[in-house]
Amino acid sequence: xxxxxxxxxxxxxxxxxxxxxxxxxxxxxxxxxxxxxxxxxxxxxxxxxxxxxxxxxxxxxxxxxxxxxxxxxxxxxxxxxxxxxxxxxxxxxxxxxxxxxxxxxxxxxxxxxxxxxxxxxxxxxxxxxxxxxxxxxxxxxxxxxxxxxxxxxxxxxxxx
Amino acid sequence: xxxxxxxxxxxxxxxxxxxxxxxxxxxxxxxxxxxxxxxxxxxxxxxxxxxxxxxxxxxxxxxxxxxxxxxxxxxxxxxxxxxxxxxxx
Numbered sequence: 375x376x377x378x379x380x381x382x383x384x385x386x387x388x389x390x391x392x393x394x395x396x397x398x399x400x401x402x403x404x405x406x407x408x409x410x411x412x413x414x415x416x417x418x419x420x421x422x423x424x425x426x427x428x429x430x431x432x433x434x435x436x437x438x439x440x441x442x443x444x445x446x447x448x449x450x451x452x453x454x455x456x457x458x459x460x461x462x463x464x465x466x467x468x469x470x471x472x473x474x475x476x477x478x479x480x481x482x483x484x485x486x487x488x489x490x491x492x493x494x495x496x497x498x499x500x501x502x503x504x505x506x507x508x509x510x511x512x513x514x515x516x517x518x519x520x521x522x523x524x525x526x527x528x529x530x531x532x533x534x
Numbered sequence: 535x536x537x538x539x540x541x542x543x544x545x546x547x548x549x550x551x552x553x554x555x556x557x558x559x560x561x562x563x564x565x566x567x568x569x570x571x572x573x574x575x576x577x578x579x580x581x582x583x584x585x586x587x588x589x590x591x592x593x594x595x596x597x598x599x600x601x602x603x604x605x606x607x608x609x610x611x612x613x614x615x616x617x618x619x620x621x622x623x
Binding site: 457458459460462526528529531 | 556557565566567569570572573576578579581582584585
């Protein structure tokens with residue numbers, strides 16, 4: 375099968391590699407701390423402390439920026455829009471995302487068993503929904519984050 | 535071809551420079567992103583058989599002239615070899 379020409383995805387936002395990596399840290403930190411911390415330290419009525427809600431928002435905005443940015447768009451692009459190296463990178467990013475997400479789910483499953491024996495923390499209904507939201511946002515953003523960290527800086531001839 | 539770049543060596547940069555092509559021009563001829571040419575030249579990516587053949591076709595050489603599983607000898611040593619042999623006669 376012959377692929378004649380690739381059509382690079384048109385991203386509505388183009389960020390430098392450094393900015394994309396900073397955003398990716400904001401996503402992981404904001405979502406991780408905001409949702410997990412908020413769930414663990416939730417008020418008796420189930421609501422998260424305002425500080426954690428603010429951290430969540432930072433993570434959420436960073437995730438949206440990464441999602442519409444070039445690397446996020448590359449992770450969503452169809453095969454026809456990428457060349458063989460980009461397809462390989464995208465596929466590897468999805469495999470890594472799957473492994474991380476399964477590991478996180480499995481880790482929580484193990485904790486849910488241990489928590490029964492040691493009377494450890496378990497989320498209530500509100501916190502479980504929060505954690506699920508954080509999990510979904512992380513799954514959405516992770517392929518773009520992995521692409522940003524695996525990307526090699528362009529050399530002078532690439533820019534020419 | 536093998537996508538593991540550690541086992542594949544190439545002389546793409548040499549042939550491209552000799553042909554006077556930019557990465558962008560070469561990339562357009564073989565239908566890839568110009569950055570992919572950079573990855574190939576730096577040995578960070580091993581191309582598919584299809585891409586390897588397309589690149590060889592651009593330069594009009596057999597694919598094994600462009601790619602090898604063994605490291606290529608330095609160009610200076612390759613060029614000097616016949617002279618050394620002649621001088622030794």
